[in-house]
Amino acid sequence: MEVRARAPGKIILAGEHAVVHGSTAVAAAIDLYTYVSLRFPTPTDNDNQLKLHLKDVGLELSWPVGKLKEALPKLSSHPASAPSSCSLETFKAITALVDEQNIPETNIGLATGVSAFLWLYTSIHGDKPAKVVVTSELPLGSGLGSSAAFCVALSGALLALSESGKLDFTDQGWQIFQDSDLELVNKWAFEGEKIIHGKPSGIDNTVSTYGNMIKFRSGQLTRIKTNMPLKMLITNTKVGRNTKALVASVSERTLRHTSAMASVFNAVDAISNELAAIIQAPASDDLAVTEKEEKLGELMEMNQGLLLCMGVSHLSIDTVIRVALKYKLSTKLTGAGGGGCVLTLLPTLLSGTVVNKVIAELESCGFQCMIAGIGGGGMEKQKCNGTGLFGGLRLGVGLGGLGIPGGGRETSACWEQDIIGFWVQGRERGRA
Ligand SMILES: Nc1ncnc2c1ncn2[C@@H]1O[C@H](COP(=O)(O)OP(=O)(O)OP(=O)(O)O)[C@@H](O)[C@H]1O
Ligand SMILES: C[C@@](O)(CCO)CC(=O)[O-]
Ligand SMILES: [Mg+2]
Numbered sequence: 363m364e365v366r367a368r369a370p371g372k373i374i375l376a377g378e379h380a381v382v383h384g385s386t387a388v389a390a391a392i393d394l395y396t397y398v399s400l401r402f403p404t405p406t407d408n409d410n411q412l413k414l415h416l417k418d419v420g421l422e423l424s425w426p427v428g429k430l431k432e433a434l435p436k437l438s439s440h441p442a443s444a445p446s447s448c449s450l451e452t453f454k455a456i457t458a459l460v461d462e463q464n465i466p467e468t469n470i471g472l473a474t475g476v477s478a479f480l481w482l483y484t485s486i487h488g489d490k491p492a493k494v495v496v497t498s499e500l501p502l503g504s505g506l507g508s509s510a511a512f513c514v515a516l517s518g519a520l521l522a523l524s525e526s527g528k529l530d531f532t533d534q535g536w537q538i539f540q541d542s543d544l545e546l547v548n549k550w551a552f553e554g555e556k557i558i559h560g561k562p563s564g565i566d567n568t569v570s571t572y573g574n575m576i577k578f579r580s581g582q583l584t585r586i587k588t589n590m591p592l593k594m595l596i597t598n599t600k601v602g603r604n605t606k607a608l609v610a611s612v613s614e615r616t617l618r619h620t621s622a623m624a625s626v627f628n629a630v631d632a633i634s635n636e637l638a639a640i641i642q643a644p645a646s647d648d649l650a651v652t653e654k655e656e657k658l659g660e661l662m663e664m665n666q667g668l669l670l671c672m673g674v675s676h677l678s679i680d681t682v683i684r685v686a687l688k689y690k691l692s693t694k695l696t697g698a699g700g701g702g703c704v705l706t707l708l709p710t711l712l713s714g715t716v717v718n719k720v721i722a723e724l725e726s727c728g729f730q731c732m733i734a735g736i737g738g739g740g741m742e743k744q745k746c747n748g749t750g751l752f753g754g755l756r757l758g759v760g761l762g763g764l765g766i767p768g769g770g771r772e773t774s775a776c777w778e779q780d781i782i783g784f785w786v787q788g789r790e791r792g793r794a
Contacts, residue, residue: 505697601701
């Protein structure tokens with residue numbers, strides 16, 4: 363049997379970085395997903411390898427299962443129902459297994475993702491041969507939670523076919539998990555995030571697992587029910603950055619200026635709580651919505667100022683802020699900063715003409731704009747029948763021109779469904 367799982371990316375409305383240091387943050391899922399499919403070979407496939415295909419970057423990696431057993435002798439000591447952290451010894455062995463694959467220098471950032479894959483796969487399925495295929499609609503390393511979506515979708519697919527995970531399928535089509543199953547997926551995903559991020563707060567994997575909008579503090583989530591329309595323009599500055607390094611730089615600044623940074627984190631905590639309260643408060647009429655939007659915009663600007671204090675803004679982010687401000691729009695970075703993606707609040711009464719002007723001006727600076735749906739579902743799974751990824755006939759056509767990420771797709775029902783989904787979404791997201 364083959365399963366697929368998908369997990370969404372996210373935006374952080376307030377509180378990134380400070381959340382690593384115990385402050386409250388507010389995050390929402392977006393309707394851009396990472397998809398992971400998993401299939402075990404049948405005896406007739408005569409395949410004794412663990413294969414990982416990262417389709418969007420055209421990277422195909424494989425390890426003979428004998429090699430995994432040799433390098434990771436303690437493989438079977440982790441029950442899938444009890445997530446555990448990767449020890450330093452195992453991490454070194456996994457790093458050596460990844461290094462042997464000679465990942466091209468241009469894709470070297472993927473090495474930590476591949477390490478997280480090996481840890482999650484071998485912890486849940488030991489040295490069983492399999493083929494895992496990953497595709498993503500998210501820009502990687504851009505602040506939209508690509509690492510968390512990858513870890514959540516991967517954990518979901520792995521647990522869906524594990525003995526001890528026991529994530530049952532009832533039907534075809536995308537299915538949501540039960541809360542207890544989601545908790546297990548989230549815990550494993552957090553272990554994967556630790557390998558990619560170093561010291562994650564857990565907010566990204568949590569919002570990707572549960573979806574919707576959440577308030578998050580010290581590992582605890584509170585679901586938020588929105589009582590107002592919320593539209594954000596997401597601008598990708600396309601400036602590359604790395605969450606692990608940015609989180610580490612804030613921690614170093616905190617060590618150097620402990621008291622000042624504690625005040626910064628306290629202020630962020632207050633901003634996140636006020637922002638969550640505004641989003642949840644019932645709005646009686648249009649004027650109330652406008653007032654709420656003005657307050658949200660102001661809080662986003664204040665949060666951005668504090669992110670500047672933490673040292674995680676960037677010249678490219680300043681450019682977006684300046685362009686948006688010409689149209690009286692509020693902007694803040696989202697995710698780890700240092701480039702990556704930036705959020706601009708689009709008030710309900712803002713005309714489409716103005717939105718198009720802002721987008722045109724931002725895109726003339728070389729940035730990429732999109733309007734993603736906010737607050738959708740979390741991680742989901744799907745059982746695939748038919749020939750699937752091993753035996754399936756590949757279409758083998760480049761679909762990039764249609765705005766579809768990745769190369770050719772297989773002709774299983776699951777993949778075809780996606781081709782249509784990607785295309786429609788791509789067109790919708792192009793403009794306001
Ligand atoms: N689809 C994927 N396949 C393989 N690795 C991935 C994938 N998506 C993310 N990763 C891993 O995660 C890394 C990017 O994670 P990083 O945390 O730096 O950025 P992000 O998650 O996109 O942004 P943020 O953490 O600020 O929300 C990649 O370099 C790669 O190692
Ligand atoms: C920068 C950070 O706060 C959010 C990254 O999306 C890191 C984390 O919370 O793990
Ligand atoms: Mg990340």
